[in-house]
Structures are given as C-alpha cells and as structure tokens.
Amino acid sequence: MDYAIEINNLSKRFERFHLNNVNLALPKGSIMGFIGENGAGKTTTIKLMLNLLKADLGSIRILGLDHVRDEKKIKEATGVVFDESSFHENMKPKQISKVLGRIYKEWDEPLFYEYLERFRLPANEDIKGFSRGMKMKLSIAAALSHHPKLLILDEATSGLDPIIRNEILDIFREFIQDEDHSILFSSHITGDLEKTADYVAFIHEGRILFSRSKDELIDDYGLLLCGSEDFKSIDKKDIIGYRGNRFGYEILIRNKDQMKQKYKGLTIDSVTIEDIMLFYVKGEESI
Amino acid sequence: MDIIISNSSGKPIYEQITSQIKAMILNGTLREGEALPSMRLLAKELRISVITTKRAYEELERDGFIETVTGRGSFVARKNLEFVREEHLRMIEEKLQEAVDLAKTADISLPEMTEMLKLLYEGE
Amino acid sequence: MIGLLLKDFYILKQYLKTMLLMAAFFVLISTGLDNPAEFISGFIVLICVMMTITSFSYDALANWERYALSMPVTRKEIVGSKYLLSLILCLAGAAVSFPVSLAVLKMTGPVEGFGMSEYLYSSVALISIAYLYIAVLLPLIFKFGVEKCRLIMIAVFAAPTAALIALSKAGVSMPSEASLKAFIQLLPALVILLNLVSYFISVRIFSAREI
Numbered sequence: 001m002d003y004a005i006e007i008n009n010l011s012k013r014f015e016r017f018h019l020n021n022v023n024l025a026l027p028k029g030s031i032m033g034f035i036g037e038n039g040a041g042k043t044t045t046i047k048l049m050l051n052l053l054k055a056d057l058g059s060i061r062i063l064g065l066d067h068v069r070d071e072k073k074i075k076e077a078t079g080v081v082f083d084e085s086s087f088h089e090n091m092k093p094k095q096i097s098k099v100l101g102r103i104y105k106e107w108d109e110p111l112f113y114e115y116l117e118r119f120r121l122p123a124n125e126d127i128k129g130f131s132r133g134m135k136m137k138l139s140i141a142a143a144l145s146h147h148p149k150l151l152i153l154d155e156a157t158s159g160l161d162p163i164i165r166n167e168i169l170d171i172f173r174e175f176i177q178d179e180d181h182s183i184l185f186s187s188h189i190t191g192d193l194e195k196t197a198d199y200v201a202f203i204h205e206g207r208i209l210f211s212r213s214k215d216e217l218i219d220d221y222g223l224l225l226c227g228s229e230d231f232k233s234i235d236k237k238d239i240i241g242y243r244g245n246r247f248g249y250e251i252l253i254r255n256k257d258q259m260k261q262k263y264k265g266l267t268i269d270s271v272t273i274e275d276i277m278l279f280y281v282k283g284e285e286s287i
Numbered sequence: 288m289d290i291i292i293s294n295s296s297g298k299p300i301y302e303q304i305t306s307q308i309k310a311m312i313l314n315g316t317l318r319e320g321e322a323l324p325s326m327r328l329l330a331k332e333l334r335i336s337v338i339t340t341k342r343a344y345e346e347l348e349r350d351g352f353i354e355t356v357t358g359r360g361s362f363v364a365r366k367n368l369e370f371v372r373e374e375h376l377r378m379i380e381e382k383l384q385e386a387v388d389l390a391k392t393a394d395i396s397l398p399e400m401t402e403m404l405k406l407l408y409e410g411e
Numbered sequence: 412m413i414g415l416l417l418k419d420f421y422i423l424k425q426y427l428k429t430m431l432l433m434a435a436f437f438v439l440i441s442t443g444l445d446n447p448a449e450f451i452s453g454f455i456v457l458i459c460v461m462m463t464i465t466s467f468s469y470d471a472l473a474n475w476e477r478y479a480l481s482m483p484v485t486r487k488e489i490v491g492s493k494y495l496l497s498l499i500l501c502l503a504g505a506a507v508s509f510p511v512s513l514a515v516l517k518m519t520g521p522v523e524g525f526g527m528s529e530y531l532y533s534s535v536a537l538i539s540i541a542y543l544y545i546a547v548l549l550p551l552i553f554k555f556g557v558e559k560c561r562l563i564m565i566a567v568f569a570a571p572t573a574a575l576i577a578l579s580k581a582g583v584s585m586p587s588e589a590s591l592k593a594f595i596q597l598l599p600a601l602v603i604l605l606n607l608v609s610y611f612i613s614v615r616i617f618s619a620r621e622i
Contacts, residue, residue: 029337031336051480052480052481052621052622053621072483075481078481082474082477086473086474088470088475089472089473090422099415099421102413102417103482103483103484104482104483105483173330176327176331177327195334198336199338213338214336214338215300
C-alpha cells in the first residue's frame, strides 16, 4: 500500500452542483492540502470518501481497502475532524471518552487525557462552556486517541486564531513523524498549507485543477509583471489568469524558467498558493 | 547541528540545506559516520515539507556526502580526499564568480583583480 | 451500539431532571383527579416517548449523525440504538409509574370500579400505545429528520383520538369490556412485532439516506 487515499474518476451529480471526474492520490506518510473556494467540492469529496454520500461513478480506496466493503475497518483507522464540533453541548470530555471507548477498538483513554491536559481542556466540564478553539482541539484529541493511520480534516481550522492554528499544525507535523501516518486536510486558508503540506490538490467547481507536490508548484508557477503595452505581446497560451489595474498587469504563468527566457526583461515573481488559487479562479472569468 | 532557513534568500530551501550540511561536513563539524537527523524530524523542526528534506538528502547522497541506509537513517560518508578537494574547488569557483560579476558591474579590470588576489593570497 | 446508547443516556440525563420536576408537579395535580393512577401512568410513559424523540433533536443540534458515521458505526447500529433506547425508556417508564401510582392511590383512596386488574390492563394498554407510537414515528424521523416531523407527531397522536371520538359520536358501539381485555392481552406482542417491522423499515430508509 503506497497510497493512503486513492480516488479514481469520482463523480456525483447534484441538482445544482456536479462533482466531475475527481482523481486524487495521497501517498502514505505525507500531508495533502485540499484547497478550493467554499462550495468547490471539498466537503463533498470527503463525504463520499466516508460513505456519507454515494458516488455515481468512480472508485475510492482508503488505506488500501475498498471504501464501502471495508468501511468499518477503515474507520477504525481513520480520525475525522469536521468544521464544527460534533459533540453535544451538555456532554463532558470524560463522558465522550467513555462513549468513544465503546465505539473504537483501539480507544486509548490515558492518551486522550494526556491530550486534554496538553490542550488545557477540562475533563469534567460541559462542552457548552468551551470556546471554538477549545472545541476544535477536543475534536482533534478525540480523532488522535484511537491511534489512527489517517487523519481527515474538513475546514477544521477555519475561524481559529493564528496561535491555535499553529498549535494544530505542529500536531500535524508530530503525527506525520510516523511514516505510516497520513493527513488530508481541506482548507481555504492557504497560508496553513504553505507551511505544512507536502502535496496540494486544488478543486474548483467540482473538478480537480491540479494535484502536485507543493515544492514543484512553487517552482513551476510564477507571476509575470508587465505594463499595458507589453501585455498585448504576451502569448495568450501562456496566460493562466491575470489581474489588471490602471498601472499594469499581473499574469499567472507556468514553466517559470522557460518563461524567464521567453520574456526576458520582464519581471517574474515567486508565487504563493493563494495567488495560484486566485488567478485560476479569476482567470476563468476574465478570459 | 544548526540549520538556518531563510524564506527571502531566493535560494531554494533544499539548496540551503544541502550547502549548510556540506559546509559542516567539510569543516569537520559533522564527522564521518555521524548520524544525521531523520528527514521527517528535520522537516518537522524546520516546519517544511518532508519532500524538501528528502530532496536535500537525496542530493547530498548523490554528491557523495552522506549515505542513507533504509530503516537506519542517514550518516556522513567517509571522506574521500579527492572528492573533498573537488567540493572546495566548487565553492571557491562560486565565490570567485560572485567577485567577477561585481567587478564587471563596477568596471574593475582583470589586472586590478589579479593584483588584489595576489595581495590577499600572499598574506596580510 | 452500546456506545451510542451511553451517549443518549448522558445527554438525556439533564432533560430527565426537568421532566422529573414536571412529573412531580403533575403527580400532585393528579391527586385532585378522579383517576390519578391512569393519569400518572399515561403521563410517565408519555415522558419516555418524548425523551426518545428529544434524543433525535439533540443529535441534530450537535450535527452528530455525520460524525457518528465517520466512526466505525454502521447505519444499522445507529437505528438499532434508537429502538433499543425507546424500548428501555418505555419499560423504565412502566416500572416507575407502577409504584408511583400505588403511592398516590394510597394517599387518595381507592377509585370506584377501578381495581388492581383494571389498572394493570390500562397500564399495559398505555405502554403499548406509546410503543406503537414509536413504531410509527421513528421511520418518519429517519426519513425526514426530527424537525420536519413535529407536525406529523401531533397528527399521529391526534388522529386516532379524533377517530375514536368520531366513531363514538357516530354511534358505533364500544367493544365490550371482555373483548377489550382480550385485545389488550395480545397488544404487547403485536406492538413488539410492529416495532420489529418498523426497525427493518427504518434500517432501509436510513441506509439509503445521503448525509
């Protein structure tokens, strides 16, 4: 098993949205950031993986197993964190531990309490009184305490302050020290991805636009800067997306080294993942 | 062992890692047979992707500086004198190139440069 | 499934306290009534039914369903735990109402024409009807969600009552006491069977649902 997640030709049609031919592969031992605008299909893809929704077409293998036939086995080894706390407001962490202990074969209560202490979460208080960040950390503690091999997080860090987000990213890095562990996390906070992801998959309007190693991405893409006159002489094929203002243009290009040769004299800046996302999305509108 | 990564240096991160480790090996900070931190640990501490550290280690191995044994980790390779010399030559060439580029910009002639080099080499 | 039951017990604990207070209040009121025992039984069993439905509401509030399904819990187990919960609550309700009614009876004195056997029969009838209510309601909740079912809940409760009133107004004679008693003896078995059928229907509904 080289891949923690293998999705092939996944499609599902809704009334107003169509997930179209999604292909995704997460190599074992790595972190993949799954980015896209709100409504692009990140959550849908994750729900399909977890069999909350049924696919029209395509196959999904998780940890080398079929996602429907071996559903229970997969879920024993997978920790999931959603964007909002899934625990009842009038429950306490110690009660949650008792409940999850009956659900997961490998529930490790001492480990859970260790996480509670580390995250400074009171074991004996109603969740009702927890802040959003605390609830999220609780969900993560729960996800980690049954010794999963795969962590799936769906917008789990949205709405959290940078300090907590960094704490969580540190936990990811810790988790991934074991080569058998993998993480898929969807987010529209591209900054978090820049810091942690090994791979980035970008989904837009139900289709995967690219899925590559983050380093390759940053090396490959660039931002070409030029004035209005020069803009006219730029090869349309090279423009993935652009943004113009009164004083010039910014153009997203690929094959940065090649482009540096082709457009000598023009500046090509390094690009962030956020830029790539922006220009891909805006680009479709302006061209 | 210290490794400093700069995001604004323009030099790709994996290259920063390889040059720093190479320097440490060459000046003896890292001795033969010494174990390097695992790729994963390095990635975690530096807060970068494992793919980057992997690439750095692969390059170091390709250039003969380290040896990676599956399941055991990466270790500083036995120093091959010939090859250490080669590496030193490469580093000097790099620095000389810098000086030459600067000289050309500042309109300083080759004779002037040679003179300077002679003075520096022959000592204070 | 035990885990899910445990979860329901934890979350219903607080709700239970509120209900007990209300129950205590109504028990007091019932002392002024003609037939307190019947009233108390009915009321306590009603609480138990409501608690089952409330557990669904709490789940919906916490968005628990999608989380539960991300764990090694099958849809069958989720459905099963709710049926088991309702059964346990109904039986518990019955078990509690018996001594409570007795106590009230002791306080208020015996009722005309309503002895122990009458009380037993009416208790069994009430619990069975409550459990029947569950059998009808749960598949609907699994299909439409608890919020949409609120109106349906009232309808399901009111319809038979209205029908009975209409029937008696129309002059259709009530069955004799003897045949009623015979029917009540069969009722528990019938209701359990209906719940089994309901369970299978719910499993099918819930297995097909997209979350």
